[in-house]
Amino acid sequence: MFIYEKAPAKINLMLDVLHKRNDGFHEVEMVMTMVDLADRLTLHDPGTSRISLSSQSGYIPLDDKNLAVRAARLLRQRFGINRGVHMHLEKRIPVAAGLAGGSSDAAAALRGLNRLWELGLSTAELEDLGAEIGSDVPFCVRGGTALATGRGEKLEALSSPPRCWVVLAKPPINVSTADVYGNLKAAEIAVHPSASGMREALEQSSFEAVCGGLGNVLEDVTLKLYPGVARLKQVMENLGADGVLMSGSGPTVFGLVSKEEKAKRICNGLRGFCEEVYAVRTLG
Numbered sequence: 001m002f003i004y005e006k007a008p009a010k011i012n013l014m015l016d017v018l019h020k021r022n023d024g025f026h027e028v029e030m031v032m033t034m035v036d037l038a039d040r041l042t043l044h045d046p047g048t049s050r051i052s053l054s055s056q057s058g059y060i061p062l063d064d065k066n067l068a069v070r071a072a073r074l075l076r077q078r079f080g081i082n083r084g085v086h087m088h089l090e091k092r093i094p095v096a097a098g099l100a101g102g103s104s105d106a107a108a109a110l111r112g113l114n115r116l117w118e119l120g121l122s123t124a125e126l127e128d129l130g131a132e133i134g135s136d137v138p139f140c141v142r143g144g145t146a147l148a149t150g151r152g153e154k155l156e157a158l159s160s161p162p163r164c165w166v167v168l169a170k171p172p173i174n175v176s177t178a179d180v181y182g183n184l185k186a187a188e189i190a191v192h193p194s195a196s197g198m199r200e201a202l203e204q205s206s207f208e209a210v211c212g213g214l215g216n217v218l219e220d221v222t223l224k225l226y227p228g229v230a231r232l233k234q235v236m237e238n239l240g241a242d243g244v245l246m247s248g249s250g251p252t253v254f255g256l257v258s259k260e261e262k263a264k265r266i267c268n269g270l271r272g273f274c275e276e277v278y279a280v281r282t283l284g
Ligand SMILES: C[C@](O)(CO)[C@H](O)COP(=O)(O)OP(=O)(O)OC[C@H]1O[C@@H](n2ccc(N)nc2=O)[C@H](O)[C@@H]1O
Pocket: 012, 015, 024, 025, 026, 027, 028, 030, 098, 100, 103, 133, 134, 135, 136, 137, 150, 151, 152, 177, 178, 181, 182, 248, 249
C-alpha cells in the first residue's frame, strides 16, 4: 500500500516577538497560512524494520537529520512500533527559505505514518508530537490559517485570507532561523505588528486590511544581515505588489496580489533579479 501526503509551504502574515524565554526560545504571536506550493511525500511499508528516505533533491539530508525521518523515529519509539517505512520526498519548496518546508515534511510524515502504521492518533495528538520536532510543525500538522502563540506550538484556528495570488521570491542565500532569533534584541523592538488587527482583517475577509496589517519583527534582523533581502522587498513593492513581507526568518519575500495579470507581471519583473520565483495561491 502506498500513502500520499501533500506538504504545503506556509507564510507568516504577521510575526511578533514578545520576549525571550528562559528556555532560550522566544515567546511569539504569529498568523500563519498555507500556500499551494507543496512537497509530496509517498510512504510505503518496505517489509523490513528499516526507516529510509529518498528524494530527487540534492539539497536536503536523507539521514536522521531530515525532519521526516525524525518524525518516523519519534513515532516508532513512542509507540513501540517495529515496522519500517520507506518515504520518497518530491521536494518543491525551496530549502532554508522561511517557508517551513522541513516542518511541513515532518507533519506529512506524522499524518502519513498515522495511517500506514494504523496508530489512530488524533490531529491534536499529532500536533503535540510535532512540537517535539520543531515550533512550526504543529501548525503544519493542522494546516489552514492560525494564530500561533507560545513558541509557535499553541494554535487557534482563524478565518482564511481572501483568495489571492502570492508571489514568492527566494534569494540565493540560506538563513539560519537560530541565528536570526539569536541576533534579535526583543526588548528593543520599536513597532509591534498587531495580531488582533490581522485577526479582524481575516474575519472581515478584507484583502486591503490583510495587506495593511502585514508585519514581521524578524525583518529587522535578516534585512540588516542580508541587504539583498531589503532590495528584493523594494523591487517587489516597486513592481506593484499590494502587500510585501519577508516570511518567517527569511530570506523568502512574498507579495500579496489580487489580480492574476499583475502577479504574472511581477513574476516576470523579478526574474532578472532573483532566480527562484513562484506565483501561487493562498490555500486557507
Ligand atoms: C521563524 C518561524 O519559522 C516562523 O514561523 C518559527 O518561529 C521558527 O520555527 P522552526 O524553524 O520550527 O523553529 P525550531 O526548529 O523550533 O527552532 C529553531 C531555533 O530557532 C529559535 N527559536 C525558534 C522558535 C521560537 N519561538 N523562538 C526561538 O528562539 C531557537 O534558537 C531554536 O533553536
